Amino acid sequence: MSTTTQKMLPLEPPSVGGSLFASSNMLSLRAMRAIRRVPATFIPTLAMPIFQAVAFAGTYFAITKIPGFPTDRSINWFLSLSGCMGGAFSGLGLGFSAIQDIENGFMDRLRMAPTPRAALLLGPLLSSLVRTFVVVTTVLGFGYLFGARPTQGILGILMFYVAAFGLAIVATGWGLGLAYRFRDMRGAALMQLTLFLVLFTSSAQAPMSMMQGWLLHIARVNPATNILRLSRQGFLNPPVGGVSWENTWGGLLAIVVLGTLSMWFAYTGLRKLSE
Numbered sequence: 001m002s003t004t005t006q007k008m009l010p011l012e013p014p015s016v017g018g019s020l021f022a023s024s025n026m027l028s029l030r031a032m033r034a035i036r037r038v039p040a041t042f043i044p045t046l047a048m049p050i051f052q053a054v055a056f057a058g059t060y061f062a063i064t065k066i067p068g069f070p071t072d073r074s075i076n077w078f079l080s081l082s083g084c085m086g087g088a089f090s091g092l093g094l095g096f097s098a099i100q101d102i103e104n105g106f107m108d109r110l111r112m113a114p115t116p117r118a119a120l121l122l123g124p125l126l127s128s129l130v131r132t133f134v135v136v137t138t139v140l141g142f143g144y145l146f147g148a149r150p151t152q153g154i155l156g157i158l159m160f161y162v163a164a165f166g167l168a169i170v171a172t173g174w175g176l177g178l179a180y181r182f183r184d185m186r187g188a189a190l191m192q193l194t195l196f197l198v199l200f201t202s203s204a205q206a207p208m209s210m211m212q213g214w215l216l217h218i219a220r221v222n223p224a225t226n227i228l229r230l231s232r233q234g235f236l237n238p239p240v241g242g243v244s245w246e247n248t249w250g251g252l253l254a255i256v257v258l259g260t261l262s263m264w265f266a267y268t269g270l271r272k273l274s275e
Contacts, residue, residue: 020122023115027123031097032130041096045089046135050142053082056205057146063206070207070240075148079139080160080232081204084224086135087164088171088199092191093131094124095175102183102273111273121266125172132168136161148235152243156234159243163231166255171195173262180269198224207240223258226250 035042057075064072071077101107110120140148140157150156174194178187201215202224211219219225230251233241241247 020116020119023119024122024126027110027119028126028130031094031124031127034097035131041093042131045086045093045131046138048089049082049086049135049139052085053079053139053143054146056081060205066210068209070236071151072237073147073149075143075146076151076235077232078205079143079148079235080163080228081199082139082143083136083160083164084167084228084231085195085199086139087132087166087168088195090131090135091128091168091171091173092175092195094128094172095179095191096188098124098176098179099183099185099187102179107273117270120270121173121176121263124176125169125263128168128172129165132164133161136164150234151237151241152234155243159234159248160231163227163251163255166230166251166259167227169259170255170262173259173264173266177262177265177269180266180273183273198222203228223254226254 053075056078060078061074063069063077064074069077098107101110111117140160150160152159171191175191178191181187182190201218202222203211203219204224208216208219208225228251229247233243233247235241
């Protein structure tokens with residue numbers, strides 16, 4: 001071999017692929033950069049929860065006059081719906097991005113890359129948690145401006161974030177699973193439909209004690225009811241409100257079960273994408 005040829009060859013073969021964390025981190029950063037490049041994809045995720053909180057609290061302000069209602073501030077009741085919706089929208093947004101990547105062929109390049117396949121799930125999940133933090137913090141800020149006041153201090157606010165992060169995990173898995181199966185915008189329509197269907201057939205707008213008919217029966221078995229109870233316990237008055245294990249365990253259980261099922265749904269969808 002000539003001296004010139006020896007100089008042209010690398011001394012060591014280049015490293016191929018990357019660790020799960022490194023790959024996931026790069027995919028997460030890519031998703032976050034997309035917000036800066038195309039703000040219109042993130043603005044609805046931020047604006048809708050704020051609009052819901054202000055519109056519902058203003059329209060139904062008189063609900064607090066009903067005897068036994070657990071707060072004298074309507075915004076305190078509806079703020080949890082907005083926070084949970086913000087977390088869910090943040091997760092579903094990654095499903096929309098996955099559909100775009102599939103349609104423009106970029107997903108094929110990601111799947112061919114020498115990186116762990118789990119990074120295609122963990123990267124979007126990390127991004128959705130960051131987006132959720134931004135959305136929920138903004139929702140809390142607007143809620144405070146419109147009169148929301150926590151009754152349980154920092155611990156109550158922490159439960160608010162836990163519920164939103166939990167729904168973000170569930171929505172990320174659900175959104176990715178649908179994206180990998182439908183592979184076009186039909187999946188996006190189903191993502192939004194199921195989100196509104198689940199949230200608005202729970203205790204989102206009124207306490208269980210004030211419901212009746214078919215909605216009460218559905219709300220009792222709807223896991224979103226437990227997650228909303230977890231979220232709003234720090235904004236209500238006792239005995240309904242107050243941070244306690246009774247108001248917490250059901251929401252945590254719902255998050256763990258639904259989060260596990262939804263991420264498995266996404267994982268099996270990713271495998272189908274390769275078939």
